[in-house]
Amino acid sequence: MMNCYSDFKRKPPDCRAGGTNTDVLPKQKHNRDTRPLVGAGVIGLVLVIAAVAAWCYYIASLRKAELFKTQLLDLNKDGYIIRNQGGSIVFRMDFRSGTLDLDSCTKEGEILRCGATTDRKLKFFIKTVQPKDTVQCYRVRWEELVPDIPVEHAMTYKSAHWYGGAVSAAQRWPISLSGHQAPKPFVTSDIYSNHNEFGGILESYWVSSNATAIKINNSVPFHLGWNDTEKTMYFQARYNDSPFKPNPGEAPCAELSYRVCVGLDITSIHKYMVRRYFNKPNKVPAKVMFRHPSWSTWALHKTDIDQEKLLAYAANIRKHNFNCSQLELDDRYTRRYGDFDFDQTKFPNASAMFQKLKSDGFLVSLWVHPFINYDSENFHSCVERGLFVREPTGRLPGLVRWWNGIGSILDFTNPEARDGFWHVASMLPLPDFVCAF
Structure with a gap:
């Protein structure tokens, strides 16, 4: 009787049906043939996952870019800029007291909030306000949660003529600052005796020739400094080493809050700010x-x-x-x-x-x-x-x-x-x- 192995070439169907160890040979050949297909499938799956991840990151980036833009204001971790209706930058403010943690920021309607810098928690928000068709305003507040940490923002003034602030011994119009002055208390002084101090009339208000204006809130423990080389004014809030004191029972946590407004021209924006913040005289001097x-x-x-x-x-x-x-x-x-x-x-x-x-x-x-x-x-x-x-x-x-x-x-x-x-x-x-x- 002929064995199955010797008769393999002549009777292949009987060998396959017989279930002997010779049926392993075709299976080995089948596995070698499918390996390229499996590898290609794995690579394809990886590419699909990578594409989905890239798309999700792209969508998230678009959403985050939109999150930090409100009307004409663009916010980044180091400050913000404001453009006019024509797209030109008319106002720039830099944060000198910390770098915002952008992952802590959210936007709800016209309010953009951030809850931390890169090293501490805080309360920060920018609220868009449009009091009239020709005026766009932004309420800005940076509030520290840790006592005795100053808040300081730096406004660039080189792109326009600026007016306002305090009377000085050598009055310049528009503002012409010289040298470098660390932030000092924005309070009245006797400039007759000390020419380097602020005079007897002052307002924490400035308006520029490019139709922008800023008003520091009266509740702020406000200190003003400048750097003529950088054409920058320093707006600082602090209680430490200052004549300003917090209200009784309150911790000395500094808050810098102000409003920036943009209009069509210097006349219209100044008229709006005067109506908003300053009382008119109630009597007329004798003719x-x-x-x-x-x-x-x-x-x-x-x-x-x-x-x-x-x-x-x-x-x-x-x-x-x-x-x-x-x-x-x-x-x-x-x-x-x-x-x-x-x-x-x-x-x-x-x-x-x-x-x-x-x-x-x-x-x-x-x-x-x-x-x-x-x-x-x-x-x-x-x-x-x-x-x-x-x-x-x-x-x-x-x-x-x-x-x-x-x-x-x-x-x-x-x-x-x-x-x-x-x-x-x-x-x-x-x-x-x-x-x-």
């Missing part, structure tokens, strides 16, 4: 003040003024037929700064003097100030009545050095100080003879 000059004893006599010189000054004005809206009796008609009585040596008969000026057709005004020097007759009584601005602890009156000595300042937020000051001043000398203070 004569616009028509004729005001004459002051300071211009001619400085502090060397007395009754005889004042009457001679008035007589010369009339002698040369000059117009006069009012005649101002300026500095040094009292013995000490803070007294409310005329110096009897310099003005032996003040009532008769004012009567003479009135009969000659002069309206007379008196120079007054809020300082009560420590050597004046009124200093002690004002201390006892609590009429002065107090030092930080609130227990004692604060002393200041101004250009006429050392004294305290009347606290005009105190109704008693305010009303008492004007009542006493109005009695200097007789109210019928004095038109203004």
Whole structure:
């Protein structure tokens, strides 16, 4: 009997049906033939997965790019820019107090929020506000959650002329800053004595020739600095090493909040900001003040003024037929700064003097100030009545050095100080003879 193996070529069907070990040979040949197909399938699957991942990343990138754009403002981790309707960049602000963690940011409607920088948590938002068709505004707030960390943003001012801020000893219009100034408290100072400080009139408001404006909120412990080389202004909020203090019971966590607005031109955007933030005068000065000059004893006599010189000054004005809206009796008609009585040596008969000026057709005004020097007759009584601005602890009156000595300042937020000051001043000398203070 012939075995199956020897008869393999002649009877292949019987061998396959017989189930011997020879049926392994065709299976081995089949596996070798399918390996390229399996490999190609695996590669194809990997390519499909990679394509899906790339597509998902692309979609996420598009969504994130849209997330950090709100109207005309583009936000990135280091700051933001604002464009006008024509697409030109008109405002740039850089963050100097931290780098935003963009993964912590979300957008809900017109509000874009971020919850962290790269190293700490915070509260940050930008809210889009459109008060009118021609004005687009952005409310910005950066609030620290850790005490004594300053918040600082840097505004570039090189692309336009800027106006606003504080009065300075050497006033420039538009703003022309020189050198490098670290942020310092944005408070009034005596620029007569210190030319490097901010003057007696200031507002945390600036407007530019490219129709953009910024207003720092009044609640901010605001410090201002600049760098002329970089053409940058530093807006900083801090409580540490500052005259600003948090409200009682609150942690010294700084918050920098402000509003940036963009308009069609500088006139329209300035008008909007004035209506939004500043009150208009509720009274109109006398028409004569616009028509004729005001004459002051300071211009001619400085502090060397007395009754005889004042009457001679008035007589010369009339002698040369000059117009006069009012005649101002300026500095040094009292013995000490803070007294409310005329110096009897310099003005032996003040009532008769004012009567003479009135009969000659002069309206007379008196120079007054809020300082009560420590050597004046009124200093002690004002201390006892609590009429002065107090030092930080609130227990004692604060002393200041101004250009006429050392004294305290009347606290005009105190109704008693305010009303008492004007009542006493109005009695200097007789109210019928004095038109203004």
